Amino acid sequence: MIESRNMSSEEYVIETFGLVKRYGKVLAVDDLSLQVPRGAVYGFVGPNGAGKTTTMRILTTLISPTAGESYVTGYSVTESPREVRRAIGYMPDFFGVYDDMKVWEYLDFFAACYEIPERERPALVDDLLALVDLTHRRDDMVEKLSRGMKQRLSLARTLAHDPKVLILDEPASGLDPRARIEIRELLVEMAHMGKTIFFSSHILADVAEICTHLGIIETGKMVAQGTVEEIRRQLIPTREITITLLDRVDEAKEALAHIEGVTTVENMPDEHGRKRIQVSFSGDDEGVSGLLQALSSRGIPVVNFTEETDDLETVFMRATKGIVS
């Protein structure tokens, strides 16, 4: 009766195939296929309204897709929602907080909803509070907590039943910088605990430092997906290297132009009276060091040699450019 996929589920914790969600005339999710490998920290990035929340709500069994299939830890989201619920810890993009509850009661209640026996709950609640550093607020009312603390409490809640996957919708949005960093550190810690983390953000800076994989979504479609490095290579085929020279600019340009992989060598405006050139290069790290070698072997006085690593923000802007107004 219940189908469980054996194919590739060993590798991917979350998988969707041609997922479609239509609200009337609006296509919120359009033929979306995503793969989240086991143990990944997967950043699901896209502008507001791109379909991130809709995708997550399908994966968390809250809404049914119009078409397509989705699997979490090998279980079909539509066929065996209970198994999926057991496997995931979900944090929506809002705080679901009761106003008449103490912090420990909140965790105790959700632990009970996950069918954790009563005698195991006190120790579990204490562990969770310690993990998110809220032990000192144990007996305070939930509504008295700051935004950042509520978010940490929510994160603790998602861990109550020791799920394999965490599905976190905009975990860092609306937080001050300090709380943002705390959440980020917690996510890293949870990744070390062996959780697969699938989280969304519309700010790439939040994602860039901690994620291993990226999926960029735009108007319901997956624009790019893969490891951070794959995406970088996919979206930025050439590396930009800026070289600052004391002298012998033409000689340097000449030498560089003949190296394989160098597409263009251009003059750049002087900086503090120093000559600068920019080299577009498609090659790996060894190739880059070869460029420097070629210059120094000719005795050309190199003052500075920098690769302008396009940050992910640029990658993101490039991936989504023009599509979103």
Place this chain on the structure above:
Amino acid sequence: MEEQATQTTIETAPEHKPDRKFRYMPPQLVTDNPVILKELRGRMRGARAFNVLTIYLFLLGTFTSLIYVAASESAVSIGGQANVGEIGRTLFGGVVAIEMVLVSFIAPAFTSGAISGEREHQTYDLLRTTLLPSHSLVLGKLLSSMLYVVLLLTAAIPLQSIAFFFGGVAETELILSFVILLATALLFSTIGIYFSTRARRTLSASVLTYSVATFITFGLPIIIGSVMIALGLWYNGGQSSGAQKVLLYVIGGVLCTNPAATALLTQYVLLNQRTIGAFSYTLTNGQQVTLISPWIPFTIIYLALTAVFFVLSIRRMGKLEE
């Protein structure tokens, strides 16, 4: 069915290991219902529960005193010698009537926000991604509300018991009044939950619930009264005994949908027929018909309707958002 499904999955699933850190146990519906625990913790915390109870008893006490004054005055003036039993009955009936009004309005207040309130707190989605089944949530909300109603009714027993000083009232009446009040509270609470699952906001759920509760408690008697007057006019024309019998059953059946009418009739039957069960009634033409005390059909109807609304609520919650 579901249990079996879970079993199969555990065996065939690629990576589900049942022996994890926690052993999962199906929660006992009532004894280990997380919602009941949470609701009671929230409800009984702070001064609110105490205040509600105080105001309730204060109102009830005030009305009881007024009824006592009125009943004793009228009893003395009529007979010259006070009919103490009459005072007791009036007092008891008055307290039950006030309790009925209060319960009819307090019970839906607790439940009409049960599900829509979760939506408003944005906790509904959280609950739905846990393993908590819909029926546990509905049952938890219903039982926690009913427990508070029971507390209110229990707290009022001393006031009801004042009637025992005067006599004219027996324990049977006390128990029957409890049954009728509880059945009323149960149905109104469940209707509250049902509208709460349908309405997006608590306010509209409350309005709908109170409309239905008001209709059942006040609207229905007015309609029944008008119909009876109309039928009474028609009845004067004279009917066959068969028609009379049918008419009696129909009117009786309709009356059994109203808690106040049921309570009054049940007491009337108890006093005049000395029974709380079946009795035979003589029509004007001398024909004997068997009738049963109204509290029995009333309780059955209310419990059945409660079950219907309970199932409808669960169905409604089981539906996925489109």
